[in-house]
Amino acid sequence: MSGGPTINTIAARAGVSIASVSRVLNGLPTREETVRKVLAAANELGYVPNSVARSLKSRRTNQVAFAMADIGNPVYLAMIREIQPVLKAAGYRLVLHSTDADVGDEIDVLRSLGERYVDGLIMIPLRVTAELVTAITVARAPVVVIGSVPEGTAVDNVRTDSRSGLRLAMEHLHALGRRRIGFLNGPPDTVPGAARGAAYIATLAALGLPYDPRLVEVGDFYRLEGAQAAERLLARLAADGGAPGLDALMCANDLIALGALDVLRRAGLRVPEDVAVAGMDDVDLAAAAWPAVTSVSLGSAERGKAAAELLLDRLENGDRAPRAVTFEPRLVIRASTVGEETR
């Protein structure tokens, strides 16, 4: 009573052994009549196989975990939307982990693979410490990492070069005649924060523009923090010299750009006439904002899909060499840099 029917219940009802029940249920060759009796009993009892018992025996759970910093981030959301159907089609369920970008949490998730509640893991670490890399390499289940990972780490990996992506956007701003290009970054101790910060400086040099630290502010990859960073930047520029001395704002992601947009507007600056704004990630929100935000697509959806496929492949072929899939960034030009007329 406490649990539902099991193969024992069915066996008793059908007057056969549990082995026969199992055989019928798994489509193994069985005498016609036995099949009938078993199926009839299973039907009447509303039998559903217990996946836990099945997993214990088969050593496979048909579950895959996805670990990211925060589901609220539209980038991860775009990935999930691609990952989920791929996994579902292959018969896997999706288990979600939010790590709040905490390395400890991420390492916990990796360790928990030893509990064997999933067959594999797709993860997006934001801070790649040595300890994390170790945890990845000793993980008890296949792992696919979305994002950069130290050269030579033996793990399936899907990445986009955000450095060249940021460069695309900067070149675009430069081509529009902008010369005082500010930069709002996320935490520099994260992989994307470090990469984009370095790319900003490198691109300035490549464009022959001076690097002026007063044009740079650091916050976090969210809208609110982006707005605060923009406020600090404007306040400092005002204190420094009066005139904004700023004709473009490169933002390390779209959420920051959206926050900056509000602040600029409130400060009476027109976008893009006074200050052109560009972001990264090309999330839905960027296209929906007003003005729509020029952004660098890092192929979130494609990366998610590729990661899922990579993991599925490894689940069937555990000992192939680690593979790295790379996507090219792509500039999506919208009104926040070129204005309305081109729409």
Next chain:
Amino acid sequence: MSGGPTINTIAARAGVSIASVSRVLNGLPTREETVRKVLAAANELGYVPNSVARSLKSRRTNQVAFAMADIGNPVYLAMIREIQPVLKAAGYRLVLHSTDADVGDEIDVLRSLGERYVDGLIMIPLRVTAELVTAITVARAPVVVIGSVPEGTAVDNVRTDSRSGLRLAMEHLHALGRRRIGFLNGPPDTVPGAARGAAYIATLAALGLPYDPRLVEVGDFYRLEGAQAAERLLARLAADGGAPGLDALMCANDLIALGALDVLRRAGLRVPEDVAVAGMDDVDLAAAAWPAVTSVSLGSAERGKAAAELLLDRLENGDRAPRAVTFEPRLVIRASTVGEETR
């Protein structure tokens, strides 16, 4: 080798029985020295308990499923963001199901509860058929439904009255002097579509406004479909009489409103000067849009949290009576109805 260490491995290593190992690992009273030996062995071997075996024995998986139409919908996303931490704090993992608003899929999920891979389910059905209700009542694990469910259905339930919510928005439009209030709805065979369609007509009557079917279009609850519906509406009005004859647009959700916003703008109509626009759900996007969209908050986050708590409560207290939690809709006034000046 193939699997990780088990209590057998540890028992052998520590020179004790598996029963002792289990006792130590579960903190049951054991002799000091045995504890030491077992913990030492477990540490050296990097032992992690197998959750599948544990689940088989304990009949609990520490997993909860969440089933919704589409993770891309910001409403569900807001819910997940609340549900996840509540479950995590209680030691549960979250399994995600996307059903594409397909009743068959939802019934499949309910049936799959018999597989016992989760301890409970939170679901948001869009179309509540008799078959679905049956499936809910015979489900093999506790279910919490977010949304309306037929009177008397014995299931934990969290809801907001979207009828009175829509009425709030309509009264607001009316108070602003709008008299030709159009309506863009989602599929009328969904619970929210039906409720909001009925509420539109009822509210018109309550406001003493005539019901003009030419002001109503039906599409789906997404941005693209909302835009298409808005286009059809404008085209028909233009064909019918030339002048728009429309001074407000009530949208069944925010995504529809965002789509409509684009279309109105492209048609050269100013929002809100020519046409005021209101949506429902109060998703992030509504606040981020330009102009920001007046919306009716149906308490998505709160509903998610309440659902998770309701489920946790039932998991500890399986036989209490079904409970219904209700939230009041709340109007959030933004620029799309009152213009910029009030910001």
Next chain:
DNA sequence: TTGTAGGCGTTATCAA
């Protein structure tokens, strides 16, 4: 073709 029995990794009972 069918049934018996052992094992997947844990927990829990019952003697010793």
Next chain:
DNA sequence: TTGATAACGCCTACAA
């Protein structure tokens, strides 16, 4: 305090 042993529900040799 400890160790054998029996479940949990399923799959699968192996033997009949």
